[in-house]
Amino acid sequence: MMARASDRDMTVIDGLIVSNWSRSIFEEMVAGGLSAANCTCSIWEGFGQSMRQLAELKHLMRDNADLVTPVYSVADIDRARLEGKVGIILGWQNSTGFGDDLRMVALYAELGLRVVQMTYHTANFAGSGCLEGVDRGLTDFGRDLVAALNEEGILIDLSHVGAQTAMDVVLCSQKPVAYTHCAPQALKEHARNKADEELLAVTRRGGVIGVTMFPPFMPRGNDSELNDYVDVIDYVVSLCGEDHVAIGTDFMLDFPQERVDQFLQDKGNGRKLLSPTKPKFPNELQRISQFPNLTDAMQRRGWKDAKIEKVIGGNWQSLFAQVWR
Numbered sequence: 001m002m003a004r005a006s007d008r009d010m011t012v013i014d015g016l017i018v019s020n021w022s023r024s025i026f027e028e029m030v031a032g033g034l035s036a037a038n039c040t041c042s043i044w045e046g047f048g049q050s051m052r053q054l055a056e057l058k059h060l061m062r063d064n065a066d067l068v069t070p071v072y073s074v075a076d077i078d079r080a081r082l083e084g085k086v087g088i089i090l091g092w093q094n095s096t097g098f099g100d101d102l103r104m105v106a107l108y109a110e111l112g113l114r115v116v117q118m119t120y121h122t123a124n125f126a127g128s129g130c131l132e133g134v135d136r137g138l139t140d141f142g143r144d145l146v147a148a149l150n151e152e153g154i155l156i157d158l159s160h161v162g163a164q165t166a167m168d169v170v171l172c173s174q175k176p177v178a179y180t181h182c183a184p185q186a187l188k189e190h191a192r193n194k195a196d197e198e199l200l201a202v203t204r205r206g207g208v209i210g211v212t213m214f215p216p217f218m219p220r221g222n223d224s225e226l227n228d229y230v231d232v233i234d235y236v237v238s239l240c241g242e243d244h245v246a247i248g249t250d251f252m253l254d255f256p257q258e259r260v261d262q263f264l265q266d267k268g269n270g271r272k273l274l275s276p277t278k279p280k281f282p283n284e285l286q287r288i289s290q291f292p293n294l295t296d297a298m299q300r301r302g303w304k305d306a307k308i309e310k311v312i313g314g315n316w317q318s319l320f321a322q323v324w325r
Contacts, residue, residue, distance in 0.1 A: 011035045011081060011313035012291065015210030015248030016159070016181035018043075018093065020255045021060055025288070026067040029086040032291030035313060036077045036087030038115050038180055038248075043093045044268035047104065050097030054090065054111060061088055072112055074321045091115035091180075093160065095126050095145060102148045109152035114324060115180065116149060117157035118142065118169060121273050122266050127165035130191055131273045135162035138169055146172045153325025158202070159210075159248075160192065167201055175323045176206035181248030183217035183232055184239070190217050191274075196239055203244035208319045210248025211236050215279040222280040226297050229282060233311065234301070242307050246315045251288055252279075 012033050018040035019025050041057045042050040061068050069080050071087040080087035090112045098104040119129040126142035128135040149156050156177040158166040185193040211233045218224040237245045262268040284293040298308045
């Protein structure tokens with residue numbers, strides 16, 4: 001029997017966590033045995049506020065250096081695991097933090113930004129989101145942005161991106177891209193879920209699918225149990241292959257309600273995009289500290305050790321090695 005994730009005998013990476021960052025969240029990440037996680041520090045914000053939020057997270061990381069460490073390279077993930085810490089990968093769920101100045105891509109890359117989603121729900125300078133009324137695809141600025149992100153070694157995320165814009169990015173990018181947190185449309189009809197062909201388009205070019213367990217995207221919604229989540233992961237593995245599937249929980253923890261409401265409004269203060277929801281995660285995986293239960297569920301399913309190691313973190317690490325500079 002393989003050691004549990006909390007034993008730190010394997011690399012465990014969460015492809016997307018968006019939470020109200022604090023020492024208590026970091027403690028949960030350590031307790032859950034995470035080696036690293038893509039941690040959101042900008043969604044609707046422009047350049048100035050994105051820079052402030054990045055600075056705040058960096059200061060919080062310094063104040064809690066006994067628990068977490070910044071990730072600039074794949075080697076930093078290995079070091080974090082060996083030291084019993086969690087590597088914090090700085091990520092955005094939108095590209096609005098660059099404004100309309102592509103020179104900012106190199107600046108943020110120097111500061112440690114390693115994952116950027118092209119759009120969040122609706123349209124921006126780069127293209128359209130999955131909730132935009134008409135998806136007009138990647139703009140010319142968006143193509144230039146893809147080239148800049150490739151050049152600086154920043155992973156491109158398509159999770160909230162519209163289908164046409166996402167396909168344009170896949171074809172335009174010189175490096176593999178990812179859905180850091182999504183679920184298959186074949187199992188649940190939802191605007192945020194992805195059709196099989198969209199998933200395959202990413203993986204055929206070497207990308208990775210981070211499967212989320214966010215209840216509204218699951219076939220049984222708030223009634224989902226941990227085994228239901230493993231069922232969804234298994235579906236994507238069967239479709240895309242075990243070398244291209246990973247975990248992207250989309251844990252959204254400890255936010256005040258007004259902050260959650262901003263995620264569901266266009267640009268954070270406009271029209272309502274989705275109805276408010278109170279997601280109920282499976283009892284066995286309601287908090288990050290319960291992450292080892294996911295590995296246990298995979299073992300009970302009869303997954304081989306090699307498959308678990310790939311999906312629980314190895315595939316993210318391999319993708320980062322290809323994309324990051």
